[in-house]
Amino acid sequence: MQRTIVLFALGSRGDIQPCVALGQGLAARGHTVRVIAAARYAALIAAAGLEAAPLSVDPAELLNTDEGQELLAGGRNPVRFLRGFRRLLGPLAEQLLGELLTASRGADLILAPTAGGLGEHLGSSLGVPAAEIHYQPSHPTGHFPHPMVPQARFLGPVGNRLSFQAVDQVAWQLARPFINPWRRRDLGLPSAPLLGPARRPASGGRRAALCCFSSAVVPRPADWPANVHLTGYWFVEEPAYRPSDELTAFLEAGPTPVYVGFGSMVPPDRAKAHTLVREALRRAGVRGVVQGDPKNEEVRSDDDVMVVEDVPHSWLFPRMAAVVHHGGAGTTAAGLRAGVPTVVCPFFGDQPYWGERVAALKAGPAPVPFRRLTVGSLAGAILHATNDPGLASGARGVGRRLSREDGTANACDIIERLLT
Structure with a gap:
């Protein structure tokens, strides 16, 4: 009925x-x-x-x-x-x-x-x-x-x-x-x-x-x-999504990048936060796909960083070497399902808890609270996530279980x- x-x-x-x-x-x-x-x-x-x-x-x-x-x-x-x-x-x-x-x-x-x-x-x-x-x-x-x-x-x-x-x-x-x-x-x-x-x-x-x-x-x-x-x-499937030519070209142009985005969390100084993220990616020696407004001159893309506004996580995350985000329940789930290491930078609420769960599952390093985030701490977490075979194995294991x-x-x- x-x-x-x-x-x-x-x-x-x-x-x-x-x-x-x-x-x-x-x-x-x-x-x-x-x-x-x-x-x-x-x-x-x-x-x-x-x-x-x-x-x-x-x-x-x-x-x-x-x-x-x-x-x-x-x-x-x-x-x-x-x-x-x-x-x-x-x-x-x-x-x-x-x-x-x-x-x-x-x-x-x-x-x-x-x-x-x-x-x-x-x-x-x-x-x-x-x-x-x-x-x-x-x-x-x-x-x-x-x-x-x-x-x-x-x-x-x-x-x-x-x-x-x-x-x-x-x-x-x-x-x-x-x-x-x-x-x-x-x-x-x-x-x-x-x-x-x-x-x-x-x-x-x-x-x-x-x-x-x-x-x-x-x-x-x-x-x-x-x-x-x-x-x-409860995952939304978006099989009809087709990436832009620019994003496709960026992904094909070099080593697998790292995603960085903080969802609906609003840093006090967005330009400063973007500069910190870009410098941390550079120090870690990785390319990045960064959430932001591509029309904003202060956060423009270049050869090593692609700024994207709204790309389905179900499509994007499996194509990343690691994902860095705020630790929202939905974003954490998408990262774990993708089977790639996760770095959680929690702001408030239950986000620290999900960062702790990721670390306990050996699917990512210990969370790095956003309010204490520095270029060095973020670069170190990215290096840990992308170079530790144990984290890669843990992330793949959780991803396989969630995909079933x-x-x-x-x-x-x-x-x-x-x-x-």
Whole structure:
């Protein structure tokens, strides 16, 4: 039976693409899929054959503000991170929540990230089931701490488990002043209690959580319950992509280059960051494909560096000797799947965690935080990634495992069970 499924993609492109991949899988099974995302991604969503529900809030633009730069400088401190998001989104909360409600009407199932429990509030109001999307480990476990509270590991299994609950509570207390008025005013629900709404049971047990990552990268903890599904990554396939003549010529003109790009992360001084990257590539003795604006005179291409704006990672990364990036969950997944060594230069949030996972898998060197990045540290990490046979072997091994998985199909199977 055809159903309408609403997907919340509330972030940058790294959050959008997995939702698009999942949406395409569900659409191929006959379902109607609506993706809620910033307006700049409407064309990408429509091109995938899905309904786009544009939001007026654009995360990329927010990161360009003073508050956004402060958020990027916050590193891994969960309280500072979540308070930064509140400062960014607080003035826009009423408008954003109203748009989410409008876009969710008519849904038979809502799939949303854990932030603020948005899916659960809307599902309760609209009388439909809701499931969570986890882009990083978010369900409590005694085996490791929350990605944003690594210090909790020193307190053992109890500290590990409490770290997840602590992050959930901080997030809820910061969201509560916006969520409860919305529940009363627009959703027809009473205020949620001080410690947050009770988790409404889903069919067959507690609310389902779909973890959009692989057990090859994060082994499933033995104490996760059956309602937490580690599906594997949801990759967008782009077989129709054709590179420009300039990019093709550059790749054929010399040794295999190294990719460097920081996604939607916005360095405080872009020109300075580009100069640092270019000098590090030169010092490491490698050519580079660098993310940037080819029309910007300050970051122009030359014989050793090709500046590209938007090239699918699924096409580009397998053609690189190594990839250097910010450590977003989606970009990390693409680099690991390509089977080439990865250098993570994290800015904030869960990015340091993914850098640590890459290093633990021996698929790349230890992460180099962007705020401490120098020409020497980046050049050294690139040399390590491109010259260590152990890293090359580790990266190939992870890549082979990811290439055999079909996380999208696994997630679609789970969703169809929820619908029935």
